[in-house]
Amino acid sequence: MAVTSARNGSSYGCSHYHYKYFNFPVDTIDSRFGGIPSAIPSFEWIPVSWDSAQYMVTPAITLALLGAIEFLLCARIADGLIHDRHDSNQELMTQGVANCTVPFFGGMPATGTIARTVTNIESGATTPVSGIVHAATLLIIVLFGAPLAKNIPLASLAAILMYVAWNMGEWKKFVDLKQFRLPYRITILSVFILTVALDLTIAVEVGLLLAFITLIYRISSLSRCELALPSDFPGLHNQQGRIDAYRIHGAIFFGAVKLLEKIEANLPTQTLLLDLKNVIYVDTSGMDTIMELAHLCKILNIRLIICGLAHQPLEMAERSDFISTLPQDAFHPDLASGIAAATF
Known part of the structure; x- marks a missing residue:
């Protein structure tokens, strides 16, 4: 199809063209950005x-x-x-x-x-x-x-970008989304849609926010607190209500502090044991909750024994001066030795 210059009518005489019959503007690098x-x-x-x-x-x-x-x-x-x-x-x-x-x-x-x-x-x-x-x-x-x-039409550059974008997209990944949980699917689709519709910067911001929320939810859902059973620890036989032992798994952070709050509502009369051997992380909110639990036990004259405190939870306990608030015999390497000390 013939094209003519928008300025002087000569063929290919400048960098901004119009189609002869449909009068479509054809922007070039020169006409849009000045060369x-x-x-x-x-x-x-x-x-x-x-x-x-x-x-x-x-x-x-x-x-x-x-x-x-x-x-x-x-x-x-x-x-x-x-x-x-x-x-x-x-x-x-x-x-x-x-x-x-x-x-x-x-x-x-x-x-x-x-x-x-x-x-x-x-x-x-x-x-x-x-x-x-x-x-x-x-x-x-x-x-x-x-x-x-500078005379390259922007339309041709757009076609090249579309071709590159199509080839770089791993489209089969959308089919694989069905095997993942709903939060992950929402995160991936949101980032994809925002990248195409708005901007990569906005997509990254929203994607990080959704990933943080998903991570917090997953870690809090994986954290759990279990009451130690007499069948696993014979030392607890006939001690329920007097000596209770809880085994905590996962992380004690601001999203999972309710685990310890439930313990506060069911305190024993004599001794409370907390097994932190399977706790991988404790943040400041979690340590504050542990210290509040220890303070409540002190007020109610309940002996508190901490078992299996190691690695990052131990470091956090040392930095928060939690260890200095309890006597030396309140810390034991595992739950079995803690139960033996409580029933001695």
Whole structure:
């Protein structure tokens, strides 16, 4: 179909074209963005003052965090494609040095992009040399091909991007979603829809929020508290109501402190034993709840024995001075020795 210039009617005389019969505008790189610079930007010092810098702290931190997340996400996807493992510290240091340098040459903060990385790998790239070749190719285009590249229609670039996006999408993963739980499916579909409809940055933010909520829910649902049975520990025979022992599994954090609150409502009359051997994590909220339980036992003259306190829970107990609030004989390495001390 014939096309004519929108300015002087001559064929292919400028960078903004219209279809002759339908009068459709055809934007090019030149008409939309003013062309491509054909020279390397020169160094220019950026004047910085406190009046301007104080308004940039929050946006800078936000960009740094989102940039790091996107960069590591890109590296993780590349790992899966080439079956390798990246060095996160090296990747982040490289991005940080680059983003601290380019503003002095008129550049903007950037991260590793998934589209170009996947395209590079699909073309056979397996080492960092491919990134150097990619940058050198762009440099050659800028220095020597800018007068020609500026006339490239944006529609053709859009078609290339759609082709790349279609090939980089692992569409069979949507079929595999049926084997996962509903929260995971909601997270994956939300990130996908928001990436396409809005922006990757918003999708990452929402995805992280949903992932945090899902993680908290899963950990709290896996944490449980069980009353030790006389069949497992003969020392508890005929001691129910006087000496009670509870075995806690999972994590004691703000999402699972109700486990200990239930114990407070059913305290024994003489001795309470807590087996923390299978507790993998205790946060400040969980430790505060344990200390409140210990304080309540002290008021009611109930002996409290802690069993199996080790690793991170032990470190948290030491940092919160919880250990100093109880006598030395209140701590035992396992539940069996704690029951023996309680019934002695």
